[in-house]
Amino acid sequence: MVYTRKNVSALTGAERRRFVTAMLEVKRRGEYDEFVRRHIDHYVSDGEGGLRTAHMAPSFLPWHRCFLLDLEQALQRVDPGVSVPYWDWTRDRAPASAPWTKDLLGGNGRSSDRQVMTGPFAYAAGKWTIKEAVTDGEFLMREFGRPRRPIQLPTREELNAALADPLYDKAPFDSTTRSGFRNRLEGWGHGTGNATWENHNRVHRWVGGHMLGGASVNDPVFWLHHAFVDLQWSRWQKKHRGARYLPERPPGPSDPQHRRVVARHEKMPPWGVTPASMEDHSRIYRYV
Numbered sequence: 001m002v003y004t005r006k007n008v009s010a011l012t013g014a015e016r017r018r019f020v021t022a023m024l025e026v027k028r029r030g031e032y033d034e035f036v037r038r039h040i041d042h043y044v045s046d047g048e049g050g051l052r053t054a055h056m057a058p059s060f061l062p063w064h065r066c067f068l069l070d071l072e073q074a075l076q077r078v079d080p081g082v083s084v085p086y087w088d089w090t091r092d093r094a095p096a097s098a099p100w101t102k103d104l105l106g107g108n109g110r111s112s113d114r115q116v117m118t119g120p121f122a123y124a125a126g127k128w129t130i131k132e133a134v135t136d137g138e139f140l141m142r143e144f145g146r147p148r149r150p151i152q153l154p155t156r157e158e159l160n161a162a163l164a165d166p167l168y169d170k171a172p173f174d175s176t177t178r179s180g181f182r183n184r185l186e187g188w189g190h191g192t193g194n195a196t197w198e199n200h201n202r203v204h205r206w207v208g209g210h211m212l213g214g215a216s217v218n219d220p221v222f223w224l225h226h227a228f229v230d231l232q233w234s235r236w237q238k239k240h241r242g243a244r245y246l247p248e249r250p251p252g253p254s255d256p257q258h259r260r261v262v263a264r265h266e267k268m269p270p271w272g273v274t275p276a277s278m279e280d281h282s283r284i285y286r287y288v
């Protein structure tokens with residue numbers, strides 16, 4: 001049956017409680033840290049050799065779509081009525097708004113050590129110990145807006161500029177690509193300072209703490225952020241009827257991107273599904 005993903009600000013108290021309970025149970029079962037580890041292991045950048053699947057690549061969108069579906073299945077094994085809500089950071093921009101409430105994700109980190117002190121994912125609540133990370137420390141960290149070098153959440157206009165691009169992605173299909181919906185949304189920018197981080201990337205920077213690197217999955221907001229990013233892919237498809245995932249065919253042997261990106265009909269690790277098969281989610285879930 002097709003289920004729905006809702007705006008986090010529209011969840012009822014009971015829906016919030018069920019989402020949090022399911023997340024904590026997936027963590028308790030040890031499954032959650034496998035998701036963190038998988039994301040760290042797929043953190044391959046332009047500068048490294050080999051196939052890029054999750055980031056700095058066209059398959060950024062289908063990769064995270066599959067990743068969210070796996071987490072959602074883990075949540076639904078605990079409570080079949082739960083799905084991942086999305087955080088519309090163009091509207092809910094205040095540090096006290098959804099999803100940062102005490103009954104959901106908790107709030108900002110404290111200034112001394114960035115430790116999150118409120119809500120069910122605070123270390124002191126005893127159910128969210130960080131185990132898989134690139135740095136030490138067992139507590140979840142956030143640093144909203146990066147006070148030492150302030151950064152703002154992306155605006156509706158900035159997101160719309162990405163959605164307006166009619167091309168899905170463009171050669172060289174990496175972080176240096178200057179146009180194409182995928183990189184405008186993923187957000188490897190070309191300016192200096194804050195302009196280096198656009199849309200999706202800027203949100204990771206704004207939350208700060210664990211959201212900064214490959215271990216960003218440790219912060220449950222990762223999923224709410226990526227559900228909203230995933231929704232943009234659907235919006236882009238509706239805006240540009242017939243526009244498809246690119247590249248359609250694998251780059252040839254003389255192309256520097258040969259075997260470094262996943263083409264539309266190639267199998268995407270670790271799932272072995274093709275981007276083409278992930279373009280339409282309407283038989284699995286809908287956004288409301």
Ligand code: CU1
Nearest residue numbers: 039054055064
């Ligand atoms: Cu990611």
Ligand code: CU1
Nearest residue numbers: 200204216226
């Ligand atoms: Cu991300």
